Amino acid sequence: MAEQETSSGLEGFGKKLLNLFIKDEPTGSKPMPVMPQSQGSPVGTPAAQPNHVPTAPVSAIPGPVAAPEGTVDTKFVDHFASVLSKANQPGPDYFEFREALKSLSNLNLSEDQQYQAAWASFKAMGGSANVAALVSSANQYLTALNNDQQAFSKTVEETLTEKVGGLSNEQKQLQSENEQFARQILEIQRKMDANNERLAKIGGELNEQQQKITQSKSNYEATLAVFVGQIKRDLLKLGEYIK
Template sequence: MAESEPGIGKKILSFFIKDADEPAQAVPANIPVTKPENAVKSQAEVPVPTGEVNKKFIEHFAALLEKANMPGPDYFEYKQALQSMDGLGLGVEKQFQAAWASFKAMGGAKETTVLKTSAEQYLTVLGRDRESFLKDVEKTIRDRVGALQEEQKRLEQANAAFLSQIADLQRKIDENKSRLGQIAGDVTEQTARIQSNRESYDMTYARFEEQIKSDLNKINQYLH
């Protein structure tokens, strides 16, 4: 692998992004992935990532690979030679073969093992970074989303308690309405009964009063 040199980070960017000076274009998550006709299906299909290619992460990975770059020609130098084949009108196979010849001419290894080994090493570096990133994501979810979920749980429990209180109050209101209906009937009944009793009293009183007054008139009339 070649020694790190000024601008190698930008070279790495250019290997994976057509124009490193241009902002990375968002890649819609629903772009169909075309598989080679002779591709062998694995036991578990690799899920297609969602989201979009992000300039921040592009620069992060470029810096990560630049830091991992070791002395001597390797995958990156081959990648640079391969990139120089763009625009020559060669097929993919011819491009890879011509880049391999160019790589060997610049003093690279004569066996493709160095390409495979170094590429695997870079994949390992990327894999470790992803593992660390996912742990950070999980921690962030626990710290941030977890707190929100706890608040959500508390609010749901509070709402359930309020609903229970509302149901209890509604039950009491219904009981009071029922009692009010009974009271209204009792008031009507008792008022009628009292009124009837008063009328009976007045009638009886009038009878006694009339008899006594009649007797008093007769006493005054017949007894001197």
């Protein structure tokens, strides 16, 4: 790959990277990487890679929820383009070999014929005739990707701890508030029940008191009438009998 690939050209580099590692598929089918990302140490010898293998599922995130199966994401393609661009050395290397191999994928050649033809094309570009140099350049990219994966995994774990921890604390706080509200509701309900019970008693007491007061008023007026009647009768008799 030419050394003039810079950060300003990463978008185009990402598209090139996508074309190099993703086999063209009929419309409507999901793209699959040709070569999965290495999870371990760089390999020591070149190995023939199939032109099309399924994408490995994304590892489950520790916790109650497992991650779904991953798909190729162009934003990560651009990210890996940046990672590989920084690891790239001047002159033909593994990427030129992969580009040559990609160009042969649609020809009616067996896999070993494709690799032999790509190797011949790579050497014709000025690449090293020593296969160990090609393997070394490929291992540089694997090392860069592996280091990036470790940093990404660490960031994911830290982010999960921060986000999930924060949400867990919020969950506990809300649950505690709801329990407190529930206790308050029970206390309010208890007071309402007591008030309703007292209201029912007050209704009976009101009737009783009204009857007592009304009866007392009637008795007062009846008794008063007796006294008033008696005095009036005496006044009448005084006028009649005493002159």
